[in-house]
Amino acid sequence: MLFPSFRRQLLGVALLLPVLATAQTVAPTQPEVPVQQWYLLDPTADGVMGVSAKRTYQELLKNRVSTPVVVAVIDAGIDTAHVDLKRLLWSNPREIAGNGQDDDKNGYVDDVRGWNFLGNADGRNVDVDTYEDTRLLAKLKPLYENKARTAVPAAKRAEFDLYQKVKRTQADKIAENTQQYQSLSESYTQTKSMADNLRQILNVPRLDTATLRQLRPTDPNLQRATQGLEANLRAAGYPDLESVVNDMKEGMDQSKNLLDYSLNPKFNPRATIIGDDPTNTTDRLYGNRDTHGPDPGHGTHVAGIIGADRTNNLGILGLADNVRLMAVRAVPNGDERDKDIANAIRYAVDNGASIINMSFGKYYSPQREAVDAAMQYAEKKGVLLVHSAGNESQDIDTAVEYPSPVYPNGKRVPNMITVGAAARLNDNHLAADFSNYGKKNVDVFAPGHQIYSTLPGQQYGNKSGTSMASPVVTGIAAVLKSYFPKLTATDLKRIILQSAVVYHTKVVKPGTNQEVDFAELSSTGGLVNLYQAVQLAASQNP
Structure with missing residues (x-):
């Protein structure tokens, strides 16, 4: 499911209305800081809980050489025409655009920018789908x-x-x-x-x-x-x-659509658009080349966080400065199908991705075995998976969220990082109120509240969710891989987790009124930090 933080967040924003209606002045509770891209700033120098990206580029990376890194974005699609993304899009070097041929013989015709597992060869696409339950x-x-x-x-x-x-x-x-x-x-x-x-x-x-x-x-x-x-x-x-x-x-529209479609047992767009058996996970050759899709807002926002153009003096700055963004469309407005996710992971791995961002999740997984097998395939090929923890204010040590960071046999997925969402101030709301958490199953937290990034149609805007925290970590991983190309997937995970800055701030536990130690909400107890991660990588890979 594309995690819709809007509704939970906006019901809180509605609390502004009584203040505005009665024209009362409320003293600001936050310091004067830039709203846009606060997540790139430094906690000590700038007073916000960013990942120190600006400082890292200025102090640690200015004399280092980077190499391109392919990052796959498994999502709802990417606006390939966006001025802040189009230069960074991955291009399949073995495919000739628009000739209607499968030039590289991988089973996917004209997959120049990636692939769409939510479409049919006739060009039609699934937009809204049902929830798994x-x-x-x-x-x-x-x-x-x-x-x-x-x-x-x-x-x-x-x-x-x-x-x-x-x-x-x-x-x-x-x-x-x-x-x-x-x-x-x-x-x-x-x-x-x-x-x-x-x-x-x-x-x-x-x-x-x-x-x-x-x-x-x-x-x-x-x-x-x-x-x-x-x-x-x-x-x-x-x-x-x-x-x-x-x-x-x-x-408001999202809630209405959920009631009309995603929560409607009679709604089944896949049957008429794709016409496949969604339980047949051995079927891999379906879909189309449309990596934009009907609604690429979520994926476009995610892609910008990871790698929006840092050289064009337009819009925003992505975390990573030398990425190639591969679009793999597999997540509708609703819950993703296990078959599509398994195929999307395999496609990304087979086409050279070093890191895969997975800003989606659900609480039922009927064909879990296929997804687990695909994650194991990514592990064997040395590919890092970065996954959002979910936005239901739940402890996912007990309420299992899929893809799970633990296999059924109890073994942890060694090449996956699960990410919770943090807000911008080191106060009792540091843990975003919507974020899932878990001392065992959430590895680390990253900025995920009011994150400013690219949107379709040459636009920019804020979104909140663990869907935004995950690409922050993906961007950090891409920087590490770009400047230290010998790092393996497990190296990347180890460095990112070991370099996370631990905070013992008393925070409101998501979904409750109880205050807890922030460090108890994840296995590391910390927030990711690019500066610390680059320092650690450099000390181990001079």
Whole structure:
């Protein structure tokens, strides 16, 4: 599933409304820091919990030579025309673009930029798909609805129990999204109306923090309103009120789509678009060359965090300065299929990726064996996997999230890093409130709250989620591999984890009101830091 942080985040942003409506001034709780790309800054020098990328390039890498590194982004697609990405896109050197031939004989015709496992040869693509528990519900309901457990044969009771579980999770998701849709609809209507009125009264085109800070209305109530709005936008990490309105609209639409499609057991777009058997994991030759897809917003944002162009003086700076971004489309709006993920991993490995970013996940994995086998294949080929921990505020030591960092036999996946999301200040909200955590199954935390990156259509914007924290770690791994090319996947993992900076800050445990030691939320207890990682790599690889 593409982790939708919008709705959880925006319900919190809606708390701004009472402040704005009554025009009360609220003292800023955060220091004056750049909203955009805070995650590249240094905790000591800049006062935000970034990964020290700017300092690393200035002090440690300026006299070193880098080599290109292929990084695969398994996601919903990438906007290949984005000015901050197009120079960095991977190109298959063995394929001739647009000739309709499988020049490199790998089974994928015209896979110049990567491959799309969510499409058909006729060019149609799956955009929205169902959740995995919705699929299980559709499969199991005819077998077990209105039956008592005692009436089910002993050999089928585990499946009966699974049905009862997915029935509950389905009902919970429907209730949650119904409530969120109603709340966001109301908040969106109020906030949009307020923004329209305030722009008109102030005679400004945009209600951004810089404009609001400079305004000096003569009306004292209006002055308090602009000060309160500016302070609260900064506290929430938004550059302007228009971004809040847009995110509310997107979150509202997302909840509605989930209710209409992803949570609808009768919805099955794959059957009509791809027409394959999604349980047949030996089937690998399907899809099309469209790596953009119907909705590449998530993947474009992820790709920019990893490697947006650092040389063009436009937009943003990616973490890595010498990457080739391979797009592998396998994640719809909904839950990814195990078959597609297994094939996507194998495709990336076979086509030269050294690192694979995996900003997706789910809590049921019917064909887990295929994904595990693909991860083992990546291990044998020396490829690092970086995976987001999930956005449900859960302890994934107990609530298993897939792909799992532990194989069924208890062996840990040696070439995978699982990443939780951190916010920008070293206070009791350092652990992002949506982030999953786990002393065993989450390796490390990375910046993942209000991360500014590329968006389709030459745009830029903030997104939050462990989906954003994962590419921060992927970017760090790419820098290490680029400047120290002899490092193996296990070397990269070891260096990134050993160099993580441990913090014992008392933080609110995600999903609770309880304060815990931040170091107890992951196995390292720390935040990734590029400066420390490069120093460690250099000391071991002079």
